[in-house]
Amino acid sequence: MPSALTYPGVYIEERASGVRTITGVATSIxxxxxxxxxxxxxxxxxxxxxxxxxxxxxxxxxxxxxxxxxxxxxxxxxxxxxxxxxxxLDSATVAENAIEARAMVEDSLGTAMFRVLAGRRLRGAIATDPGDWGNHVFLEIDYDTSAPTETFNLSITEQVIENGRRRVLRNEVFRNLTMELAAPNYAVDTVNETSRIVQLDRFDLTGTALAALPTTAPFPRPAVSGSEGADLPMPAAIPPNTSTFDVTVADDTDPAVPRATHTATLSYAGAAPLTYQALRPHIEAAIRALALPALAETERSLLAGATVRLLGKGTTASPYRFVVQGGRGSPDYLAGSTLTIETAIAQDMGFPTGSIANVQQYQLADGLDGLLPxxxxxxxxxxxxxxxxxxxxxxxxxxxxxxxxxxxxxxxxxxxxxxxxxxxxxxxxxxxxxxxxxxxxxxxxxxxxxxxxxxxxxxxxxxxxxxxxxxxxxxxxxxxxxxxxxxxxxxxxxxxxxxxxxxxxAGTDAKLENVQALAYALTDLQNGALNPLGVNCLRTFPGYSHISWGARTLEGADTLASEWKYIPIRRLALYIEESLFRGTKWVVFEPNDEPLWAQIRLNVGVFMNGLFRQGAFQGKTPQEAYFVKCDKETTTQADRNLGIVNILVGFAPLKPAEFVVLTIQQIAGDLQ
Incomplete structure (x- = not known):
C-alpha cells in the first residue's frame, strides 16, 4: 500500500507482475x-x-x-x-615496433608536424594494423580553407592496383584543421576520432616524442603537398604573351616509364594580366592545352586536369607562389606522377630558377604483412x-x-x-x-x-x-x-x-551454395563407414546438387553412445543454457524463498513453453516436452544458507530421423 495516507480520497498503487521475459539469444553468430x-x-x-x-x-x-x-x-x-x-611477426619487427605503414608530415621548414600510421581507433586505443596495404595510402595537404593563412585540409586516399589500373578504394577529407593543441579542430584528435584509414601522433618515425607545440599563435602547419614548401621571391614582371615554359610528366613510382616533356605557351588573347591572380588561369590553361588526343590516357589526364593555385599574401614578407597539381581523372592515375615546370622565365613566373617537382601526395611506407602463413x-x-x-x-x-x-x-x-x-x-x-x-x-x-x-x-x-x-x-x-x-x-x-x-x-534442403564440386564422391556404403565414426559427409545427389548429409558431433561415434550424439540436440541445449544464463541474472540477490521460486518457474516456464509451441521438443503436451522445477526440494535449507538457488530444467529433444526404414511386403490378391 502507499507509504503514507494523509488525505481522504483514492490512492493508486502499481504492483509488479513478476513477469520477466527471457529472450532467446542468437544461435548462429x-x-x-x-x-x-x-x-x-x-x-x-x-x-x-x-x-x-x-x-x-x-x-x-x-x-x-x-x-x-x-x-x-x-x-x-x-x-x-x-x-x-x-x-x-619476427622478433626484430616486434622490437622495432615498425609493422604499420607510416610517414612523417613536415612544415615548410622541414620541422616534423606529426607521424601518420596506417590503422584506426578501436575501443579508445589505436589498433595495430600492419600490412602492405598501408603502403598504398596517400595524403594531400592544402590551404583552401576558411582561414587560408592559419588552417589546412588533409585528404587521405587508399588506392589499390587491379589489372594494372589504380583504383581509389577509400577516401577521407578533414577540413579546417589546426596544430593548436587546445583547439576543437586540433588535427591529431580530429583525425584519430573519425578516420578509418590512418591515425596521427606526435612522434617521429623512430618513436621519439616530437618537441612540444607552441601554446600561442602563430601555430605551425604542414606544408602544402605539391609546393616547394616555402614562399618564393617576388618576380620581376608578369611574363609577356606567347612566353613558353616546359612541362615534364614523370612517374616517380616507376623509373622505367620514360619522362615526357611538352612546351606550353601562354596566350592572353588580349592585354597581358597585371596581377598574379589574373595570371593564374592563363598558366592553368597553357598546361591543359597540352592534353592532345594522341597522348596516352594517363599522361593526357594529368595534363587535362591540371590545376594551378596561388598561395601567399603577395607581400615582400609573404610573396605569392603557384602550386601546380596534375589531374587524376584517369583510372590509370598513378599517385606518384608529377608535373615539372622548367623554363628560362621561371623566375618571372614565380618559380625558382631551375625546376619545381610537383610531388602531389605523401605516401605511407614500410608496412609489413608479417610472416605468412x-x-x-x-x-x-x-x-x-x-x-x-x-x-x-x-x-x-x-x-x-x-x-x-x-x-x-x-x-x-x-x-x-x-x-x-x-x-x-x-x-x-x-x-x-x-x-x-x-x-x-x-x-x-x-x-x-x-x-x-x-x-x-x-x-x-x-x-x-x-x-x-x-x-x-x-x-x-x-x-x-x-x-x-x-x-x-x-x-x-x-x-x-x-x-x-x-x-x-542436413538433408536435401541443406544445399551447399557456391560449391562447384566435392573433393571426393562418396557412395552409400562409404558414407556408412564414416557415419558411425562421427564424421559428417557431404554428398552429391542428382537433382539436389551438393548437400550436407550428416548431423553428428564428434561425440557422435556409435561406440561412445553419447547423449550429445546429434548436432541439433547439442546446439539446442547450448541455446537454452545461454538464454537462461542471460535471462535469469535478475535472480541474483533476490530473497531466496517461495515467492522467488514461483517467479523463476513462471518465467523459465514461459520461455520453455514458447520453444515447445515452435516444435523444438518431443511430446504432445508441455508436461511431456519439458519441466521446470525450483522449490524447497531443489533448494534445501542448507543451499539457502549458502546463498544458492537451484533451478532444474529438463527437455525432451527431437532426434533427427537419421535412418529411414521402408518395409515392403507383397500381398496375395483376392483369391475368392
Whole structure:
C-alpha cells in the first residue's frame, strides 16, 4: 500500500507482475580467426555482410583460408560474424615496433608536424594494423580553407592496383584543421576520432616524442603537398604573351616509364594580366592545352586536369607562389606522377630558377604483412592480452568458431589449435567446426585422420568430409579447395533462421551454395563407414546438387553412445543454457524463498513453453516436452544458507530421423 495516507480520497498503487521475459539469444553468430591482408591485429571486428569484411580486411586473399570461408558463410545464409586477424611477426619487427605503414608530415621548414600510421581507433586505443596495404595510402595537404593563412585540409586516399589500373578504394577529407593543441579542430584528435584509414601522433618515425607545440599563435602547419614548401621571391614582371615554359610528366613510382616533356605557351588573347591572380588561369590553361588526343590516357589526364593555385599574401614578407597539381581523372592515375615546370622565365613566373617537382601526395611506407602463413601460437594466442582466439573475449556472444588455416598446419600443431579452441568454445557455450587438411582426400585417409585425431572428440565440435571446391576470384575463378567450415557455418545460420536451431542442418534442403564440386564422391556404403565414426559427409545427389548429409558431433561415434550424439540436440541445449544464463541474472540477490521460486518457474516456464509451441521438443503436451522445477526440494535449507538457488530444467529433444526404414511386403490378391 502507499507509504503514507494523509488525505481522504483514492490512492493508486502499481504492483509488479513478476513477469520477466527471457529472450532467446542468437544461435548462429560465427567467428573466424586467420591471417588477412589488412585489418586491426588481434581485435575482433564485427562484419554484417561480405562488403564489411572486404572493407575492413581486404576481401579474398590467396594466403588467407578464412577469407574464402567468410565469403562462403555469407553466401550460404550467414548474417553476422566476428573476424580476428592474427599475424606471426619476427622478433626484430616486434622490437622495432615498425609493422604499420607510416610517414612523417613536415612544415615548410622541414620541422616534423606529426607521424601518420596506417590503422584506426578501436575501443579508445589505436589498433595495430600492419600490412602492405598501408603502403598504398596517400595524403594531400592544402590551404583552401576558411582561414587560408592559419588552417589546412588533409585528404587521405587508399588506392589499390587491379589489372594494372589504380583504383581509389577509400577516401577521407578533414577540413579546417589546426596544430593548436587546445583547439576543437586540433588535427591529431580530429583525425584519430573519425578516420578509418590512418591515425596521427606526435612522434617521429623512430618513436621519439616530437618537441612540444607552441601554446600561442602563430601555430605551425604542414606544408602544402605539391609546393616547394616555402614562399618564393617576388618576380620581376608578369611574363609577356606567347612566353613558353616546359612541362615534364614523370612517374616517380616507376623509373622505367620514360619522362615526357611538352612546351606550353601562354596566350592572353588580349592585354597581358597585371596581377598574379589574373595570371593564374592563363598558366592553368597553357598546361591543359597540352592534353592532345594522341597522348596516352594517363599522361593526357594529368595534363587535362591540371590545376594551378596561388598561395601567399603577395607581400615582400609573404610573396605569392603557384602550386601546380596534375589531374587524376584517369583510372590509370598513378599517385606518384608529377608535373615539372622548367623554363628560362621561371623566375618571372614565380618559380625558382631551375625546376619545381610537383610531388602531389605523401605516401605511407614500410608496412609489413608479417610472416605468412601464421603458426599455431598466433592462432591460439594468449588469454591475458586477449590475442588469437582470446580476442573474442571482447565479443558478447559467439556461437560458431572456424579456424580454416589450422588444417594446413602439421598434425601436432593442428591438434593444439583445435584442442584449445574446443575448450574455449565449450566455456563460451559455442560450437567448433573443424576442417580437415587437403591431403585427407580419400575414404582411407579420412579414417586414418579420425584415428590420429581421436583426442579432438568433443560434444561441442563437428567435422565434415570431404573438402569443397569453390570458384577463386583471385585466380580467374578457377576452382580452389577449401575446408567446409565457412560453408557449414552459413548453412547452420540458414537452417536456424528458416527451421530453428533444433532442426538438423542436413538433408536435401541443406544445399551447399557456391560449391562447384566435392573433393571426393562418396557412395552409400562409404558414407556408412564414416557415419558411425562421427564424421559428417557431404554428398552429391542428382537433382539436389551438393548437400550436407550428416548431423553428428564428434561425440557422435556409435561406440561412445553419447547423449550429445546429434548436432541439433547439442546446439539446442547450448541455446537454452545461454538464454537462461542471460535471462535469469535478475535472480541474483533476490530473497531466496517461495515467492522467488514461483517467479523463476513462471518465467523459465514461459520461455520453455514458447520453444515447445515452435516444435523444438518431443511430446504432445508441455508436461511431456519439458519441466521446470525450483522449490524447497531443489533448494534445501542448507543451499539457502549458502546463498544458492537451484533451478532444474529438463527437455525432451527431437532426434533427427537419421535412418529411414521402408518395409515392403507383397500381398496375395483376392483369391475368392
Amino acid at each position: 560465427a567467428a573466424f580467426v586467420d591471417s588477412f591482408p589488412r585489418g586491426p591485429l588481434n581485435e575482433a571486428v564485427q562484419c554484417l555482410g561480405y562488403a564489411d569484411f572486404e572493407r575492413e580486411f581486404g576481401g579474398i586473399h590467396t594466403t588467407s583460408e578464412a577469407s574464402y570461408g567468410i565469403k562462403q558463410f555469407f553466401q550460404n545464409g550467414g548474417a553476422e560474424c566476428w573476424v580476428v586477424r592474427v599475424a606471426t 601464421v603458426d599455431d601460437v598466433a592462432l591460439i594466442g594468449s588469454e591475458a592480452p586477449k590475442t588469437g582466439i582470446y580476442a573474442l573475449e571482447d565479443v558478447d556472444l559467439v556461437n560458431i568458431l572456424c579456424i580454416p588455416h589450422a588444417a594446413d598446419l602439421d598434425g601436432t600443431n593442428m591438434r593444439a589449435v583445435y584442442d584449445q579452441a574446443a575448450v574455449y568454445m565449450s566455456s563460451r557455450r559455442g560450437f567448433l567446426l573443424i576442417d580437415i587438411p587437403p591431403a585427407t582426400a580419400t575414404l582411407d585417409a579420412m579414417q586414418t585422420w579420425m584415428t590420429e585425431n581421436d583426442p579432438l572428440r568433443s560434444r561441442d565440435a563437428a567435422v565434415y568430409f570431404p573438402r569443397t571446391f569453390v570458384p577463386d576470384p583471385a585466380n580467374g575463378n578457377r576452382l580452389r579447395s577449401i575446408g567446409a567450415s565457412g560453408t557449414i557455418a552459413g548453412l547452420y545460420a540458414r537452417t536456424d533462421a528458416t527451421r530453428g536451431v533444433w532442426k538438423a542442418p
